[in-house]
Amino acid sequence: MDQNPLIQIKNISKQYKGATFLSLDNVNLEIKSGEVYGLLGPNGAGKTTLISILCGLIKPSSGDVSIFGKDLKQETKEIQKEIGVVPQEYALYPKLTARENLFYFGSMFGMTKAQLKPIISSHLEALGLLPFADKKIKTFSGGMKRRVNLIAGILHDPKLLFLDEPTVGVDVQSKQAITTKLKELNDVGTTIIYTSHHLREAQDLCSLVGIIDSGKIIAENTPAKLISETKDARNLEDVFIELTGRELRDYA
Numbered sequence: 001m002d003q004n005p006l007i008q009i010k011n012i013s014k015q016y017k018g019a020t021f022l023s024l025d026n027v028n029l030e031i032k033s034g035e036v037y038g039l040l041g042p043n044g045a046g047k048t049t050l051i052s053i054l055c056g057l058i059k060p061s062s063g064d065v066s067i068f069g070k071d072l073k074q075e076t077k078e079i080q081k082e083i084g085v086v087p088q089e090y091a092l093y094p095k096l097t098a099r100e101n102l103f104y105f106g107s108m109f110g111m112t113k114a115q116l117k118p119i120i121s122s123h124l125e126a127l128g129l130l131p132f133a134d135k136k137i138k139t140f141s142g143g144m145k146r147r148v149n150l151i152a153g154i155l156h157d158p159k160l161l162f163l164d165e166p167t168v169g170v171d172v173q174s175k176q177a178i179t180t181k182l183k184e185l186n187d188v189g190t191t192i193i194y195t196s197h198h199l200r201e202a203q204d205l206c207s208l209v210g211i212i213d214s215g216k217i218i219a220e221n222t223p224a225k226l227i228s229e230t231k232d233a234r235n236l237e238d239v240f241i242e243l244t245g246r247e248l249r250d251y252a
């Protein structure tokens with residue numbers, strides 16, 4: 001594993017326009033190449049905000065981010081060419097087929113139809129979607145859409161992949177297909193940063209976990225160390241409850 005941080009986050013804060021509080025409050029993180037980094041936290045903790053900043057989708061109010069040794073503010077476009085993003089909301093066109101959607105997303109990365117054809121078929125097959133390749137997305141289940149959404153983010157073989165709750169609202173089979181794919185991508189060198197509320201899944205998948213609450217990183221370690229260092233914790237869920245409390249986090 002390359003020991004230089006792939007992502008360096010220095011003193012990032014974010015206050016949305018009109019908001020009276022910080023959604024991110026002086027976050028500092030270093031993420032090395034080859035990690036599967038799980039960003040975990042209750043609703044409203046700041047996970048999507050942080051991922052959106054790292055992908056260059058929104059700007060922080062203060063602080064600096066460097067990715068691949070490049071300054072995110074100065075070299076947003078260069079960085080974006082080498083990252084993959086799988087957003088929480090489906091980015092898919094319901095009236096197009098799975099294959100048509102994927103050709104469209106691949107073309108955004110300057111890939112030709114000839115380049116994309118075998119890549120799309122191979123990912124569709126790996127995720128159990130080849131028989132449905134030419135069916136319209138509007139006929140797909142949530143789990144199928146999540147799998148197509150994942151493929152859309154990896155067609156250009158990014159070095160670094162961001163995923164915002166990639167397994168939310170899917171059945172166990174889809175969840176397994178997605179996590180297996182993520183493990184395979186990581187095995188061939190893709191660094192993965194992802195958010196999830198599935199703590200069991202994060203415990204299995206992540207090499208490193210950061211727990212975020214009220215915009216602050218409150219703990220960071222391997223799942224095994226977080227569990228062994230928390231009194232009476234048997235799993236990551238126990239650690240999570242110990243650190244973030246039992247209070248409900250509803251907001252509107």
Ligand SMILES: Nc1ncnc2c1ncn2[C@@H]1O[C@H](COP(=O)(O)OP(=O)(O)OP(=O)(O)O)[C@@H](O)[C@H]1O
Nearest residue numbers: 016019023041042043044045046047048049050251
């Ligand atoms: N566009 C926005 N304008 C104002 N406030 C926002 C905006 N987006 C998010 N927030 C607020 O910032 C805080 C962090 O939100 P964020 O979506 O990053 O949390 P999260 O950890 O991803 O939550 P969830 O698990 O519910 O997806 C919340 O209090 C949220 O209401």
